[in-house]
Amino acid sequence: MKEWTKNQLHRLRIATILNSDKRNQYIIKHQIFREIGENFFFQPRFIPSDPKLIKFHNNVIVTSNVTFVTHDIFHLGLNVLKKGNFFYQAGCIEVMDNVFIGCNSTILSNIKIGPNVIIAAGSVVTKDIPPNTVVAGVPAKIIGTFDEYIEKRKKHNQFYTTDDLWKKFDQEKNNEILS
Numbered sequence: 001m002k003e004w005t006k007n008q009l010h011r012l013r014i015a016t017i018l019n020s021d022k023r024n025q026y027i028i029k030h031q032i033f034r035e036i037g038e039n040f041f042f043q044p045r046f047i048p049s050d051p052k053l054i055k056f057h058n059n060v061i062v063t064s065n066v067t068f069v070t071h072d073i074f075h076l077g078l079n080v081l082k083k084g085n086f087f088y089q090a091g092c093i094e095v096m097d098n099v100f101i102g103c104n105s106t107i108l109s110n111i112k113i114g115p116n117v118i119i120a121a122g123s124v125v126t127k128d129i130p131p132n133t134v135v136a137g138v139p140a141k142i143i144g145t146f147d148e149y150i151e152k153r154k155k156h157n158q159f160y161t162t163d164d165l166w167k168k169f170d171q172e173k174n175n176e177i178l179s
Contacts, residue, residue: 023043033054034052043062050071053071053091057095060099063100063101068106069108071088071109091109093111096112099113099115099116102119104121105119105120107119113129114130116131118134126139133145
């Protein structure tokens with residue numbers, strides 16, 4: 001079976017696995033990406049068309065609806081203009097150790113994400129991210145350090161029940177409205 005066909009069948013199968021743990025196991029078992037380190041979790045149901053252009057190192061968490069853009073196909077539009085012969089553009093993405101990628105983020109091609117990085121939900125990563133940073137926004141910009149985030153989490157590190165969360169929410173929102 002041709003590699004392209006096999007890849008497309010894997011992509012289709014992954015999209016149909018509803019349980020994220022089972023989907024993750026399938027991705028690891030079938031070596032969908034170029035490289036996958038230890039303690040890897042991939043929640044999206046859709047993988048890029050060129051998954052072999054992506055490397056994940058250890059302790060990487062990719063949350064729901066994250067998009068990895070490994071190519072652009074604008075050569076099709078440029079070639080219609082008859083101003084030259086343009087080719088398909090593709091690039092690699094490498095995600096180092098201890099990285100969390102928040103939901104609905106987009107990672108463009110030719111990007112290296114350093115170790116100890118948090119990418120906030122909805123971010124668009126357009127350039128390399130240095131180690132030990134927290135980034136957010138469109139385009140993603142540094143908003144803090146990984147170590148600062150850990151210290152902040154330590155201060156608020158307790159378990160809440162659903163009722164506790166609603167009580168806390170109501171108190172905070174009522175205080176905001178009264179202010």
